[in-house]
Amino acid sequence: AFSNFSLSKKYPHMNNVELYQAGSNVYLENLNPNRSKLSIPxxxxxDRDKTLQYEVTKRQCKVMLQGNGGLFSLKPEKLxxxxxxxxxxxxxEYRAQVSILNNIKSSEGKVLSFNNKTLDFDNISKAYVNKLVDNIDSYLSKKNTIVLSSTFEECLINESSLPLFLHWLHHSNGIDxxxxxxxxxxxxxxNNRTLATYLRLIFNGKTTTGLVYKHLQKKILNLGGVY
Structure with a gap:
């Protein structure tokens, strides 16, 4: 349930929404209203990495489509x-869906390039991933599934939230x-986008390409005492 009282006062419409955190697909599937034949939306x-991950080697990474138990699967054989x-x-509508599914399937094993300093895709690869993500989201929306643009950590630490996060670092952690x-x-x-990415890594998040802290040399992430 939506139990944060301060937020529920600020956004009263959220009181009409029940939120559940599930650690397993079994729990999720049992929550599904269709299982009880209830007409509840x-x-x-x-997170994005439940649909899409990357095998990273040096300045390249390979697309690996994912699945999530019985809820959905983007594995080629399932597609x-x-x-x-x-x-x-x-x-x-059906013909469009076939095209979308074929495009998703063809991405399996696709090799993309990324910048090992900004830890982001180059322009061509970024355009490819954006199109792939759009297709995945379109397909999964028919399965009542919404996928975050990245991970929950990126929802908190990103280019837009960077000023607020830096303020928090200073006042709550004494960081200069x-x-x-x-x-x-x-x-x-x-730039701010790159700084947000590095800070997210330090706080156990991931880059756009799925890199985590352990993949990088510590000295790369030393940002004046935050590492």
Whole structure:
């Protein structure tokens, strides 16, 4: 349930929504209103890495489609079953769905390039991933599934929230934020997006390409005492 009293006062419409955190698919599937034949609107909410991960090697990474138990699967063999189902229909909607599923399936094993300083995709790979993500989201929306743009950590630590996060670092952790920013002066590849990515890694989050802290040398992430 939505139990944060302060937020429920600020957003009273949220009192009409029940929120559940589930650590297993068994629990999620038992919560599904369809199981009890109840006509209650519902959605599943997942991190992006439940649908898409990357095998990273040096400056390249390979797309690895994921699945989540009985709720959904983007594995090629499972997508083949879905494609076969939609190919039986003749409506424009079914034909569009076949195209989407084929595009998702063809991405398995696709090799992409990323910048090992900004820890983000290059422009061509980024455009490819954006299209792939759109297709995945379109397909999973039909399964009452919403996928975050990245992970929960990125919802909290991102380019937009960076000023607030730096303020928190200073006042709650005694971190010299000015020293961090001074250390980054003159680094042409460093901008707010990159800084947010590095800070997210330090706080156990992931990069867009799925890198985590253990993949990188510690000295790379030393931002003036935050590491």
């Amino acid at each position: 519902y959605f599943y909410l997942f 083949d079953t879905e494609i076969e189902y939609y190919m039986k229909g003749y409506s424009p 934020v000015d020293n961090i920013l001074k250390n980054l002066e003159g680094l042409t590849y460093f």
